[in-house]
Amino acid sequence: MSNSILHKASSRFYADHGWLKSAQTFSFHGNYDPERLQFGALRVLNDDTVNGGKGFGRHPHDNMEIISIPLEGVLEHQDSMGNTAVISPGEIQAMSAGTGIYHTEYNKDEDQPVTFLQIWLYPDALNVEPRYDQLDYSKGDRQNKLLQILSPHRDDEGVWINQKAWFHMGDLESGFGIDYRLKNEANGVYVFVISGEVIVNTQPLDTRDGYGVWDVPLVAIKAVTDASVLVMEVPMKW
Incomplete structure (x- = not known):
């Protein structure tokens, strides 16, 4: 659950x-x-x-x-x-x-x-x-995609840090939906809406709202309007 x-x-x-x-x-x-x-x-x-x-x-x-x-x-x-x-x-x-x-x-x-x-x-x-x-990362493709901008690995996409976390940025067109699948199902995902309106799973979110989810294998994000989101996967225990 x-x-x-x-x-x-x-x-x-x-x-x-x-x-x-x-x-x-x-x-x-x-x-x-x-x-x-x-x-x-x-x-x-x-x-x-x-x-x-x-x-x-x-x-x-x-x-x-x-x-x-x-x-x-x-x-x-x-x-x-x-x-x-x-x-x-x-x-x-x-x-x-x-x-x-x-x-x-x-x-x-x-x-x-x-x-x-x-x-x-x-x-x-x-x-x-x-x-x-x-x-x-400005030239990276984040139109209707989630572009990785941070990871725990030196040779992976994005900057790297000393934590088993992954950050992605996405610019989503109104009506577009995308799933984020967790790298580690023991982690949680925190979605921060930079602009616009989205629905994360079944939760409506507006600009600058944040929504954390854990004990899930993936998170479904659907844009209600054109929207920009920051998706942060982080350990719930470390």
Whole structure:
């Protein structure tokens, strides 16, 4: 028997710091609910908008897999491993914080905001050597398909991280349906609707809604309108 959990966009936590507006699916910093701590290994799903020229100053992380996916605007990254990079829509960035890193994230554009998803996963091994990865998937075929953008394997499609997780992005036309078959049936799938309306199994979802399902071999996704979705398969136990 399958299990599921629904997180409507309106039920997310919100933080407004002036330069930063953050919608948080799970408990984060000062926003806490013991019923909204994580979905399996998925610990953070923040939908952040940063004003032009603003950003997060130098700060530390350790023992966390950190993924950034810009949706609008341009994000600049610098870290203590010596990486300096700019990521734009159609790109994904992953960091294995491992034994510890410092990094900064800034809106590269002085005039326009940047909106990006910041996602944290618990790793499957602690105190690994920190690592950075970045991929341009913009030319990949995700029209009425689910394009893999993250995996646990160095030689697989997408960036790779220290967790047995797979991320896929899809742009679906109204009326189109597609099934996602789990790589590991012990995992769960969390579908986040970037835009549009979809039905996941029998659950209607709107823009920025999230829906987690586990104890299933596959998840059926049907677009009600033109829609973009992020599909995250993650371990429920690790």
